Amino acid sequence: MTGSEAPVLLHTTGRAAHIILNRPRAINALNHVMVRSLDEALTAWEHDPAVETVVITGAGERGLCAGGDIRAVHDDARDGDGTASAAFWRDEYHLNARIARYPKPYVAVMDGIVMGGGVGVSAHGGVRVVTERSRIAMPETGIGFVPDVGGTYLLARTPGELGTHLALTGAQIGAGDALLCGLADHYVPSASLPHFVAELADLPVRDVLDRHVRPSPAGELAGQREWIDSCFAAGTVEEIVERLLDHGDPAAKETAQALLAKSPTALKVTLAAMRRARRPGPLERVLEQEYRVSCAALTTPDLVEGIRAQVIDKDRTPRWSPATLAEVTDADVERYFEPLGERELGLV
Numbered sequence: 001m002t003g004s005e006a007p008v009l010l011h012t013t014g015r016a017a018h019i020i021l022n023r024p025r026a027i028n029a030l031n032h033v034m035v036r037s038l039d040e041a042l043t044a045w046e047h048d049p050a051v052e053t054v055v056i057t058g059a060g061e062r063g064l065c066a067g068g069d070i071r072a073v074h075d076d077a078r079d080g081d082g083t084a085s086a087a088f089w090r091d092e093y094h095l096n097a098r099i100a101r102y103p104k105p106y107v108a109v110m111d112g113i114v115m116g117g118g119v120g121v122s123a124h125g126g127v128r129v130v131t132e133r134s135r136i137a138m139p140e141t142g143i144g145f146v147p148d149v150g151g152t153y154l155l156a157r158t159p160g161e162l163g164t165h166l167a168l169t170g171a172q173i174g175a176g177d178a179l180l181c182g183l184a185d186h187y188v189p190s191a192s193l194p195h196f197v198a199e200l201a202d203l204p205v206r207d208v209l210d211r212h213v214r215p216s217p218a219g220e221l222a223g224q225r226e227w228i229d230s231c232f233a234a235g236t237v238e239e240i241v242e243r244l245l246d247h248g249d250p251a252a253k254e255t256a257q258a259l260l261a262k263s264p265t266a267l268k269v270t271l272a273a274m275r276r277a278r279r280p281g282p283l284e285r286v287l288e289q290e291y292r293v294s295c296a297a298l299t300t301p302d303l304v305e306g307i308r309a310q311v312i313d314k315d316r317t318p319r320w321s322p323a324t325l326a327e328v329t330d331a332d333v334e335r336y337f338e339p340l341g342e343r344e345l346g347l348v
Contacts, residue, residue, distance in 0.1 A: 110134050
């Protein structure tokens with residue numbers, strides 16, 4: 001493998017160290033090798049006085065990162081014993097926590113598609129830049145999974161019930177809504193990104209931001225707060241769906257139909273995870289919870305079936321088991337949160 005073919009490209013220019021996720025044909029989806037590369041680079045740069053800023057970008061035109069390599073997770077859950085996926089998530093979640101605590105400015109350029117694991121390597125950073133091309137989402141319920149990589153921590157801290165809405169529906173948001181939800185800090189037009197990134201070699205981050213940040217285009221969620229907050233405040237997924245169907249706004253009814261296409265189990269576990277993630281406490285505690293949930297998902301049929309339908313066969317017709325919300329019991333949900341004993345994530 002030549003240097004340019006490596007899945008992560010690393011270099012320093014002036015005062016800035018650069019991470020380039022380099023799997024453009026897969027929209028830079030993260031695998032275990034990439035997570036380890038990021039962690040090793042952050043270790044080296046943390047102790048290098050010449051490095052004042054770390055910048056993460058994605059190769060290609062489509063986005064920073066479309067998420068984790070879920071094909072590998074599918075194969076491991078279907079044909080293996082899940083240990084490879086659990087090991088990947090262990091290192092990935094440790095990396096997410098590290099990014100959140102990194103002692104130097106960590107600049108995430110969230111241009112294009114930023115989903116799932118892509119949110120994990122960007123939205124925990126100290127300086128998060130979005131553009132008019134940004135499409136940010138945690139779409140896990142559509143593959144029988146639950147938002148992870150600290151996603152429930154981030155979404156639980158959005159205004160009102162916006163985070164519950166985004167976690168359950170997996171809806172994509174643009175720059176304005178990412179700023180509203182606290183998933184990003186600054187808007188820079190995509191045409192300015194080459195200059196923005198280049199100037200970090202010579203100038204402090206604050207000075208470069210002052211030169212390039214512009215007012216963000218308006219988002220959509222602020223105008224939908226009334227029905228989102230009233231419907232998604234319900235205590236159960238069934239009641240959320242009922243409120244959405246009863247609401248007069250057509251967008252609410254469309255959202256109900258979208259929810260009913262997701263994994264019933266994933267929806268119920270996600271709502272429980274979001275409510276628990278609101279409790280006061282550090283990101284690390286929520287990552288511990290997410291690790292328990294993710295490991296439990298490996299042993300259930302919906303994760304394999306969801307990835308099959310959406311990514312492998314692409315027939316978009318998953319056969320969820322159980323097939324309805326009513327069939328998913330409280331005990332089914334609680335099983336996802338059971339302690340793992342010696343297999344805990346080990347962050348707290």
